[in-house]
Amino acid sequence: AQRVTQPEKLLSVFKGAPVELKCNYSYSGSPELFWYVQYSRQRLQLLLRHISRESIKGFTADLNKGETSFHLKKPFAQEEDSAMYYCALSGPSGNTPLVFGKGTRLSVIA
Amino acid sequence: KAGVTQTPRYLIKTRGQQVTLSCSPISGHRSVSWYQQTPGQGLQFLFEYFSETQRNKGNFPGRFSGRQFSNSRSEMNVSTLELGDSALYLCASSLDTEQYFGPGTRLTVT
Numbered sequence: 729a730q731r732v733t734q735p736e737k738l739l740s741v742f743k744g745a746p747v748e749l750k751c752n753y754s755y756s757g758s759p760e761l762f763w764y765v766q767y768s769r770q771r772l773q774l775l776l777r778h779i780s781r782e783s784i785k786g787f788t789a790d791l792n793k794g795e796t797s798f799h800l801k802k803p804f805a806q807e808e809d810s811a812m813y814y815c816a817l818s819g820p821s822g823n824t825p826l827v828f829g830k831g832t833r834l835s836v837i838a
Numbered sequence: 839k840a841g842v843t844q845t846p847r848y849l850i851k852t853r854g855q856q857v858t859l860s861c862s863p864i865s866g867h868r869s870v871s872w873y874q875q876t877p878g879q880g881l882q883f884l885f886e887y888f889s890e891t892q893r894n895k896g897n898f899p900g901r902f903s904g905r906q907f908s909n910s911r912s913e914m915n916v917s918t919l920e921l922g923d924s925a926l927y928l929c930a931s932s933l934d935t936e937q938y939f940g941p942g943t944r945l946t947v948t
Contacts, residue, residue, distance in 0.1 A: 762936075771939050771941050772939040773939065774936055777935070814880075814881065818935055825871060826871070826873075826881075826883065828880055828881040829880070831880060831881075
């Protein structure tokens with residue numbers, strides 16, 4: 729069964745501290761992995777996807793197939809990073825629907 | 839480019855009634871997906887339409903249905919509303935695997 733697990737509902741860090749949002753997945757095959765973010769009063773938007781290997785807003789995520797993880801990291805948290813973060817997966821062809829984790833609320837404290 | 843739009847933004851209905859929600863995708867996007875977002879269950883996939891055909895369906899009862907028109911606009915319908923149907927309903931359109939979300943329709947069932 730396809731499943732995405734985000735073990736932390738809430739993560740609070742101080743400004744300037746490193747951030748790691750955990751995501752583990754279950755999928756038979758090679759999924760495509762995503763991180764979506766929802767800032768307060770804004771719509772859900774794509775932050776990054778594993779196939780692009782980009783760094784967006786200082787965030788990176790590495791796909792670890794052995795540990796079936798796709799953790800989101802940022803070396804120095806900023807107050808504007810406070811938001812709800814969702815990890816999601818889909819099948820490699822893009823023809824399968826997104827399966828979302830339940831989300832982690834990141835709160836960056838000044 | 840205009841983003842995904844959803845109408846109405848807010849809706850209050852009574853148990854037993856039916857409701858129709860509308861989604862206009864980004865121009866050129868032929869795939870439209872619908873999700874239900876609740877505090878308890880998070881984001882759950884309802885269905886996806888591509889070129890007027892339902893391509894994928896989530897695990898929801900038959901009271902939930904949808905359709906897509908030739909201009910890619912999509913509607914979803916919920917019949918015989920239950921209190922548990924109260925949720926934020928999100929629509930997303932896509933060209934490939936990246937999905938662009940609308941602001942959602944907040945449905946409250948009383």
